[in-house]
Amino acid sequence: MHFKSEKYSINSTDYEVGQDNISKWGMDIHNSVFIASAGLSILFIVALLILSPAEAKAAIDTVKAAALSKFDFVFMWSANIILIFAIGIAFSPLGKIRLGGDKATTDYSTVSWIAMLFAAGMGIGLIFWGVAEPTAFYTNWFGTPLGVEPFTAEGRELALGASLFHWGFHAWAIYGMTALCLAYFVYNKGLPLSIRSIFYPLLGDKVWGRIGDLIDVMAVLVVLFGLATSLGLGGSQAASGISHVFGIDNSLFLQMAIILTIMGLAIVSIVRGMDGGVKLLSNLNMIIAFVFLGFLALLNFTTVLDSLLTGLVGYVKNIIPLSQNSGRDDTTWLHGWTVFYWAWWIAYAPMFGMFVARISKGRTVREFLICVLCIPTVVTAAWMSFFGGIAIQQIIDKVGLLGADQGIADVSLSLFYMLDAYPMGNILSIIAVSLIIVFFVTTLDSGSIVVDSMTAGGKLELPVMQKVIWAVISALIAMMMLWIGGTDSVQALQSITIIAALPFAVILVIGCISLVKGLLSEVEQPLVSQNKGA
Template identity: 40%
Template sequence: MNKVTKVFYISVIISLLFIIWGIIPDSVLPNGNLEAVTSTIQTYIVDKFGWFYLISASCFLLFCLFLIFSKYGGIKLGRPNDKPEYSYLTWFAMLFSAGMGIGLVFWGAAEPLSHFHNPPYGDSMTSDAAKAAIQYSLFHWGFHPWAIYATIALALAYFKFRKHSTGLVSDILVPLFGLKGKEVWGSIIDFIVVFATVFGVATSLGFGAIQISGGLSFVFGIDQTFLFQMLIILIVTILYMLSVSAGLNKGMKYLSNSNIVLAVALMIFLLFLGPTTFMLNYFTTSIGNYIQNLPSMSLRMTPFNEDNTSWIKDWTIFYWAWWIAWAPFVGTFIARVSRGRTIREFILGVLLVPTIFSALWFTVFGGSAIHLEFFEGLDIFHYVGELGEETVLFAVLEHFPLSTIMSLLAILLIGTFFITSADSATFVLGMQTTGGRLDPPNSVKLIWGIIQSGAAAVLLWQGGLGALQTASIIAAFPFSIILLLIVVSLIKSFRQEIKEIEMRRKG
């Protein structure tokens, strides 16, 4: 514990204070409880700066595309003779498991079905609404979020492995503001990183526990009680603590590979047991629609149509803020496992592989849900109102052969994604609060693991997960500005490095 920084103590204290604030009931603080305050702030940010989120996310994607084709693409994330630490399969599995695995399982069927009933434009439950449903699901989970992750991950990996900095986010901006500037704002930036990570992951763990209990309830009729959800959190906490203790090269590596095997198995099951030809046709046309409409979707606001404004705020702007809030955590982890790859190889891998997999995932699960309603006249959407979004996946699987096996596979997948998300988050929190150590002490990681699970449990009990999620997203606003500065700092550093390389060649 003597190796932790002051950011550790500040973050732990403020995290505990936020958890305490989150459990204070409305009767005690009717207008000052966590949910009321954070909702007011978040509403203001979305109303006034929604355009800023859209432009920022598009800038990060353009920056990544620029690097692929630029002269900087050949720069290696490490020393010239460094080799990648992990194989392509393990690398893809680890970045994917940390990035958005549990969210894909939760929203794979629920989001497209929601867009089908409440489309971004036009009439609901039509063929056009069905096309838009997958198109916008791909948009929300495709190139833009992974470009956000790639930007921060690239910067961290470049400065850590090539420039030998500490691996803290604050170090990335030293080329812009110098070491004296870091003394002023360094701890603030590192605290924002830790804050967004703790509460972003805590809310995901809470929602993961809800979906596991919802799945077991749907399949086996087990009551969704609070004690049952607490038992799930306790079991999963013990499992990811064991994984944390095993280290990155054992626990996280093996679990990530298991995640990919389970996810692919579940997807193939449904692909071939469901309307296969329909799904493959749907996938093909959805990819085309996504690529064709990517520019207009990326900058779509509705200044003349208030009816569609709420949809964009609730989905697109919310997602962009959420991905930016997750960026410090996911980016730090992706950077840690990416040493030895070139910038071009890194960006192509981070952008293309998860996007293609997400497209197939949403088409299979969301397409199955829409097929059941559009062609077979079933009402799957009513489960959202009756039992919540967490049960939509299981309601869809119920209408296909081997439904019990697939549902159990889905529950197991949620559990392993739960563990890998918490595992990678505790590593990142440990790294960011011990001065950038690549092997933070288990004691520090265990403390952060307990705080994350404790926050998820307490706020699940009080119904405050939504408030905590909103608090995390508020942290995305200042961090989006930090990300834009990181882009400028990276370009400045790349230019300087190319000059040095050319001078050495001439010399």
């Protein structure tokens, strides 16, 4: 069964787009989405050039703070509802439906598939926050979860548990449901790989008009700004690590050189294609990450085992209190951490969802949801518990720089401070920097593929040069932000991404409803009438 509309005639992944698509200079783009996305991106950069970075950041931060505090219920309950949808669909009869039809086969092994979704999703974040977040919660750096007393056994349990909460089931439900919505409508209904396709059961052919354009433009901007933010902040963290290890000045030149290196490696990855690029790097990075994790676990076996058990207990015990937005005494911590995280995952969901949708054909809905929800949650639980547990133990025992400062002195260096306590600290730090860079390469590669597809009307196969162009644009935005105003400009860009996540939270919940309606059509009746000879 295929959907038909006035503007699209879709047959699986081979379809023709109406007059809104243009093909010239070796490019294949959706005219209105491409022009609007590019124009608004340029307008934002021009605005930052005219305004002082500090003033722009202050103004944008005011709007972001209002969005996080006044609409915290939107983010909190959107995440809760999306998780309920994911669990309900996974264990319902709808879970038996196979992406691509009953005879569809997978393109990637389960191991490679999981490695790619993990690398595209949160790999880089775990490197940055694996030490910093549990340490921050334990030492009362910008508040403690549920108002628990810092530097206590209960504080340690909640510090680890709250960290797992932020990187666990809620986060992966947001990612997974977005990916499932797209994968289902692309592979089972023959619609283009575009956010607008999710809403066909609710809006019908209106999704091919201005409403659909608006949805796709919002998605493009969120993904593009999210990529640029990640590159800017990641370049700064990698530069901090290199400066710390090798004694090199952490200058703007070094940060830009790192971003250019990431861009160059991403271009090589793009040119090599999915198998020779993202898949290869993701598998390699997961091997290095697990060796890194295992080595630290052997050095601190008792600590990491106890931390893992403590973190899991803290997660399970407090998942319901941490999921609520009312009746809490820790509102500053709630808005600064949990609501911010939910907004960030929602903002990143279009990129992650579209990329994972591309690589998930042939898997059943149940297999898809269980794997996306459970396997990354287990890995992130181990990572946060191991690194966070070791860092907290160093604080308790007053070991190394973390112990001396009794907490975080510099967020970007917290991981490296923890590693400094080991005789092989410099070698471990070099491995950490390598992980950061390769994770960013896979993120930029997958993000470029997603932006390219969205600005080309949702097509799956497009000229390689277009993907390269979007990788270059993302890197240039990140470098320009650093050049204009350093991390202030990058954080302003991050704040805009968070603000854009507010309407997107509602869009994702509506998308879940649309998905259920689509899945029910598999067992009840077609979603659209077979008109015009369909």
